[in-house]
Amino acid sequence: MANSIDHIASIAEIVGADNLVSDDEAKQVYGLDWTRFYSPAPLCVVFPKSIEVVQALVLFASKNALSLVPSGGRTGLSGGAVACNGEVVVSFEKMNQVLEFDPIDQVVTVQPGLVTEALQQFAEDQGLFYPVDFASAGSSQIGGNLATNAGGIKVLKYGLTRDWVVGLKVVTGAGELLDLNRSLIKNATGYDLRHLFVGSEGTLGFIVEASMKLAQKPNNLTVALLAVPDMANIISVMTQFREHVELTAFEFFSDKALEHVLAHSELSRPFADPSAFYALIEFDQRNAAVMDAALAAFESCVESGIAVDGVISQSEQQRKDIWRYREGISEAITPHTPYKNDVSVRVSKVPAFLKAVDATVTSAYPEFEIVWFGHIGDGNLHLNILKPTDWPLDRFKRECEAVSEQVMKLVQKFAGSVSAEHGVGLLKRDQLKYSRSAEEIEIMKAMKRVFDPAGIMNPGKLLV
Numbered sequence: 001m002a003n004s005i006d007h008i009a010s011i012a013e014i015v016g017a018d019n020l021v022s023d024d025e026a027k028q029v030y031g032l033d034w035t036r037f038y039s040p041a042p043l044c045v046v047f048p049k050s051i052e053v054v055q056a057l058v059l060f061a062s063k064n065a066l067s068l069v070p071s072g073g074r075t076g077l078s079g080g081a082v083a084c085n086g087e088v089v090v091s092f093e094k095m096n097q098v099l100e101f102d103p104i105d106q107v108v109t110v111q112p113g114l115v116t117e118a119l120q121q122f123a124e125d126q127g128l129f130y131p132v133d134f135a136s137a138g139s140s141q142i143g144g145n146l147a148t149n150a151g152g153i154k155v156l157k158y159g160l161t162r163d164w165v166v167g168l169k170v171v172t173g174a175g176e177l178l179d180l181n182r183s184l185i186k187n188a189t190g191y192d193l194r195h196l197f198v199g200s201e202g203t204l205g206f207i208v209e210a211s212m213k214l215a216q217k218p219n220n221l222t223v224a225l226l227a228v229p230d231m232a233n234i235i236s237v238m239t240q241f242r243e244h245v246e247l248t249a250f251e252f253f254s255d256k257a258l259e260h261v262l263a264h265s266e267l268s269r270p271f272a273d274p275s276a277f278y279a280l281i282e283f284d285q286r287n288a289a290v291m292d293a294a295l296a297a298f299e300s301c302v303e304s305g306i307a308v309d310g311v312i313s314q315s316e317q318q319r320k321d322i323w324r325y326r327e328g329i330s331e332a333i334t335p336h337t338p339y340k341n342d343v344s345v346r347v348s349k350v351p352a353f354l355k356a357v358d359a360t361v362t363s364a365y366p367e368f369e370i371v372w373f374g375h376i377g378d379g380n381l382h383l384n385i386l387k388p389t390d391w392p393l394d395r396f397k398r399e400c401e402a403v404s405e406q407v408m409k410l411v412q413k414f415a416g417s418v419s420a421e422h423g424v425g426l427l428k429r430d431q432l433k434y435s436r437s438a439e440e441i442e443i444m445k446a447m448k449r450v451f452d453p454a455g456i457m458n459p460g461k462l463l464v
């Protein structure tokens with residue numbers, strides 16, 4: 001039977017010696033995503049440069065019972081790209097090119113390793129817009145975005161990554177190359193396998209090429225930031241604004257979240273007095289009438305007392321600066337090893353859900369610092385529990401899992417999702433049962449067996 005050294009030598013022949021690393025440092029870096037709860041231990045890391053090489057790798061892995069972990073920008077927050085058990089990490093760093101752009105279709109075909117921000121920039125260079133955006137866009141890759149169905153800050157108007165993919169090439173766990181949907185707008189020919197791969201977290205196969213449609217550029221994005229003392233009123237702020245203007249984003253964060261951003265940056269407080277919560281509202285100010293309507297909404301929020309202070313951006317620089325209060329949160333709390341819950345409920349249920357979760361978490365664990373923020377306009381809340389400095393990591397994780405269990409029971413009660421946009425990976429795998437039925441999970445397992453009969457694709461992630 002071949003040993004690990006033989007396997008590494010054979011894999012080097014497939015990918016080319018320059019495209020394989022197996023030193024400890026590389027294994028630490030490429031065996032981990034943004035989560036900090038796992039100890040990486042892959043066999044090696046490879047950087048294929050073509051679809052053919054990916055196919056050859058899959059066939060070799062299948063014959064030799066080796067597990068493969070697809071790896072993008074490793075900004076994932078659920079351990080989807082983590083490799084702890086002698087797997088081969090397949091990084092798409094060297095397949096990162098724009099392949100083709102069709103201005104009539106307004107579709108761009110890219111390799112999976114293209115960084116999200118590079119796609120946004122490419123769109124801008126064409127006078128168009130790629131609307132999926134979030135704080136990790138400078139590192140995450142299109143393949144990873146598709147595999148997690150990434151959302152972000154503009155879902156309210158533009159939807160998720162799923163809504164922008166018009167074609168996918170994938171290599172399944174059986175080594176077949178599938179060319180799915182071929183950028184067609186209309187295609188009523190049975191099951192749309194493209195959408196099975198969106199959100200599949202590398203468990204069915206590799207995304208090796210993606211065709212993404214681009215949008216028209218927004219005209220004049222403008223942002224309002226409102227101080228909202230009572231969490232229960234956040235959704236009322238949204239409905240007041242939504243009556244007057246079409247929103248592109250509606251986010252919220254707590255004062256605790258803001259404090260971390262202020263401590264981590266040179267930004268100063270947005271208002272003289274702190275408020276328990278803040279709502280960030282973005283809209284496309286196509287003409288002066290839109291601004292008048294936004295001002296009317298703003299005044300009505302202040303007059304009714306649901307907001308106590310506010311500001312509306314007067315320039316592109318000010319818009320960007322206001323966004324930094326929200327976009328800086330993840331990075332600012334990272335040194336505190338946050339345990340993240342990324343849950344969603346229907347928007348109408350947000351106020352009651354927020355109240356129930358807040359009560360549960362603060363009464364059960366008063367010693368934890370809780371940081372709330374999220375894409376609340378999509379019903380998506382990020383509940384971050386920060387590690388007390390003197391607690392060891394394993395105790396913290398254990399305690400958080402117990403808190404999470406209670407939160408997930410509330411998610412189930414409110415008919416929500418245990419992972420709104422971060423995926424399931426390892427971190428949320430055992431909680432899947434709170435938002436997918438036993439029957440659904442069995443069907444998902446059966447689908448995995450069809451695409452990945454040898455069970456080599458990212459085993460242990462998403463499904464047990």
Ligand SMILES: Cc1cc2nc3c(=O)[nH]c(=O)nc-3n(C[C@H](O)[C@H](O)[C@H](O)COP(=O)(O)OP(=O)(O)OC[C@H]3O[C@@H](n4cnc5c(N)ncnc54)[C@H](O)[C@@H]3O)c2cc1C
Pocket residue numbers: 033034069070071072073074075076077079080081092112133134135136139140141142143144145146147148149150151152153201202203205206207208330331421422423425458461
């Ligand atoms: C600061 C910060 C802010 C964030 N904000 C948001 C946000 O607002 N919204 C949001 O949705 N997410 C957010 N995330 C999470 C993360 O950025 C997204 O999940 C992103 O889509 C992951 O992309 P990636 O390339 O880094 O994937 P990775 O972390 O490398 O991998 C994620 C999953 O995709 C699989 N995968 C990667 N590439 C491929 C491929 N080519 N084929 C098949 N499977 C593949 C991996 O195996 C893994 O299961 C944030 C993360 C950070 C650190």
